[in-house]
Amino acid sequence: MLQHLPEPAADRAGVRLLLWRDDLNHPELPGNKWRKLKYNLREACRLGHDTLLTFGGAYSNHLAAVAAAGRLTGLRTVGVVRGEELATASLNPTLAQARADGMQLHFLDRATYRRQHEPAVVAELLRTWGPAYVLPEGGSNTLALPGCAELVPELLQHTDFDHLCVACGTGGTLAGLLTGLHGQRRAHGFAALKGADFLRAAINRLTEQATGRTYDNWTLHTAYHGGGYARLTPELRAFIAGFQRRHGVLLDPIYTGKMLAGVLDLLAHGYFGRGSTVVAVHTGGLQAWAGFEFEL
Ligand SMILES: Cc1ncc(COP(=O)(O)O)c(C=O)c1O
Incomplete structure (x- = not known):
């Protein structure tokens, strides 16, 4: 569904937002979660696996989605x-x-955990849990791309x-998304974590693996992390509340809140050309709110 966002900053900039x-x-697998899992689930079944093994932080939307996918598919x-x-702490809502x-x-x-990509670490986990289809943190492997491209x-x-x-x-x-855009139009990524310059190489590596090429029609914006990953400042909280009042849409505290704050800031600075159409993607992630309230 496509929703128009009547924002004064967009009107002033002459941009359709x-x-x-x-x-x-x-x-149950909202936003990018279903998109990233779709072809991975197919592949896991094609290979005859009955177990998915994956990685995530304590509030990970990805862990939540894989768990739900397991319940829905029987894996x-x-x-x-x-x-x-965390093993001895009481479990957070995620x-x-x-x-x-x-x-x-x-x-x-x-x-x-930081060495999760090393074969020895994976082998030890598989010795413990038995054979499994292994998904990296965030579910971001080559097979995650075609679902997002769609x-x-x-x-x-x-x-x-x-x-x-x-x-x-x-x-x-x-x-x-870059593989779906085929080099047409322009994509903008808003990093939710601090010091995210390394993501440019990671994104190029993924598109190279998936389609044999890299793209240059995209920009990674690294200034909108709001203090760091999963940091919910009073300003961001107020922005999300204001956005919900204006548009009736709840954004998540880790990803989409920061992205929309970044889009509106760029709009206010005349970044997007007059007469252009800007689409922001709400990728879900609302389950994270339960974790934030739990922390409080
Ligand atoms: C709601 C939400 N939006 C955006 C992202 C960012 O996705 P990616 O890790 O593919 O960059 C995530 C993380 O997976 C997420 O949970």
């Missing part, structure tokens, strides 16, 4: 969670729901556009 409600595309799921100390969905949780110390033709059925804006964590969603 739209919100693509990808958060409404699946009740066993194992979630490798960053932070050994992990409690993941466990309720049948996910088995494996708490890993942070140093080993957003572009779906959107084009509703409107043409000049700029497509999306939040970035691991960069898999933006990489997928």
Whole structure:
């Protein structure tokens, strides 16, 4: 669904600002989650796996989505969670729901977790849990891209556009959108974490692996992390509340809130050309709010 966002900053800039409600595309695997999992789930089944093993932080939308996917498909799921100390703490709402969905949780110390891509670390996990289809953190592998790419033709059925804006964590969603854009129009990624310059290479690597090429019709904006990953400042909280009052749409505190704040800031600075159409993608992530309230 495409929603017009009547924002004074957009009117002043002469820009048509739209919100693509990808958060409404699946009740349990909303936004980019369903898109990134779709072809991975197919591949896991094609290879005859009955278990998905994946990685995430304690509030990870991805862990929540994989756990729900396991419940919906009947696949066993194992979630490798960053932070050994969490094993003895009471489960936050994300992990409690993941466990309720049948996910088995494996708490890993942070140093080993950082080495999650090393074959020895994966082999040890598989020795513990048995054979599994292994998905990286955030689900961002080559097979995550085609599902995200499909957003572009779906959107084009509703409107043409000049700029497509999306939040970035691991960069898999933006990489997928780039393959769907085929070098046409312009994509903008808004990094949710501090010091995200490394994402440019990661995104190029993903598109190269998936389609054999890199693209130059995109910009990664790294100034809108709002203090760092999962930092919810009073300003960001107020922005999200104001956005909900104006448009009746709740944004998530980690990704889409920062992305929309960034889009509106760029608009206010005349970044987008007069007469252009800018589409921001709501990628979901609302389950994270329960975690924030839990922390409070
Ligand atoms: C709601 C939401 N939006 C955007 C992103 C960023 O996606 P990616 O990690 O593919 O960059 C995530 C993280 O997966 C997310 O949960």
